Amino acid sequence: MSGQAATAARVTEAADLTDRVVANLGTVVHAPAETLRLPLLCLLAEGHVLVEDVPGVGKTVLAKALARSLDLSFARMQFTPDLLPADVTGVNVYDQRAGGFRFRPGPVFANVVLVDEINRASPKTQSALLEAMQETQVTVDGVTHRLDRPFLVIATQNPVEYEGTYPLPEAQLDRFAVRMAIGYPPLAEEARMLAEQTTEPPLDHLRPVAGRTEVTAAIEAARHVFVEESVNRYTVALLRHTRDDERLALGASPRSGVALLRLAKARAVAERRDFVLPDDVRAVAPTVLPHRLLLAPEAVSTGLSALQAVHDALDATPVPV
Template sequence: MALLSGGHVMIEDVPGVGKTVLAKSLARAAGCGFSRLQCTADLLPADVTGVTVWDQHAAAFRFRPGPVFANVVLVDEVNRASPKTQSALLECMEEGQVTVDGETRALPLPFMIVATQNPVEYEGTFPLPEAQLDRFAVRVAIGYPPAADEAAMLLDLAAHDPLEAVRPVADEAGVMAARAVVDRVHVDPALARYVVALVGATRRDPRVQLGASPRAGLALLRAARARAVLAGRGYALPEDVRDLAHPVLGHRIILSPEAAARGAAAAEVVRDALDAVPVPL
């Protein structure tokens, strides 16, 4: 849904559950270009966006693109990069472009960032600021598989690369055509008002220091349109919005220190907003 709606994804989960394989599989199935950026504390912004170098043979400066010049970019362990390097992703995530040495270059379309981070290991990490978290359309977790599925995985994947079984079912043009279909999905004005009411309820919650932004409402409605397309509908329903509220809104809500000390969670705020706001008929 994020790929079809033009959003970026944060996968927050423990190591070894398949975050990297998921991103590679998505890029391969979509027939899109893929690149990976492994974040470390000494990573520089130029390592992300690219750098201008002197070409001795041509006697001129040439731009060497960085890993963000791909359709699907895996930013692995994004919270291990320094804040300066993390900020290099802000422009490309919001505007689909990169400015280096005063020159702006457009990124390829479609463009999508899939970032990962470990939620239980904080030593040597730099938490993402709210402005950057807000640029991720959804935050998801994979979790551990059921015991039977994990046993089957051990037998099936021990002898070969799981990515070998993934075949392209589209290409860049196909993904962009699908995005155009998503943009044409009908949204009733009452549904738009419902999204605004949900977002507003998170801002008024006494447990919240910073609620969901207008960008969150846009992301929620775009994701709902993509869900409608995947369901074979040309119109979005309140059920689409409600099913996507937690992954779209949860990571954007900043609790007050008092609420956090009491053990409150952003998921509770989203759940209470869903319960409090009337669903349009």
């Protein structure tokens, strides 16, 4: 098989995996397919997800369903003000039989980690996630421990209740590849969900539709998607537009450009392409960029949102043809 044919085969397999997983998630979480596809694309792009939505719309169920669909290990952490960094990363404990210390891994040592209400823990505990999210490793007592791949953090926060919370600083928000919301389901879907959840919850019977090997192969396929120089320059131009926008106190960082292209590559694979189009960049920008921007005070007073600033940048940046 030629190199081009092998690449096409890998892309097809990755796209088939995406279709199967999204269909499987749709049996449990009643949300648009594009919403269900986003955390999977983030996994293929080796990023992390911040879900900001009201309670009870299925954030936890989505994370569990994704891990179960891919047959990956899952861990859940409920962040509270008294949670310590060691509760996240793990701790060295003394083993009397061995006569020495041994490392007891924390819940972060899973493939899919759900962090519930991340803004309720102290900044010190929040920062314990930074090394894991950025480097796929944790360091405890000077010893570095690698995390298993694939590795995806899905963190949630409640946008309507801020009492007793510690807002995430810009540096930590920048670690999340995307910020998304699930939203309320349509009337008919919500009625069907109520019927399901009060009889036999679908999550209890959800079966894997892929395995770790297939996920790893899909990640590799996304990593090697071709990006033409004109698309690279378009991405940079988009980022620079946000930096030159006088309504923004802080524009998009170079790291956001990396996340933007990685998500665009994953989307291209899901669309059965081995190359990125400007449309891929435009499609993922509204979920990748807004949470990385900081509005100027006068812009806040006019009611401008970061999402609107991103749409303005997309409208003003010429698309390569």
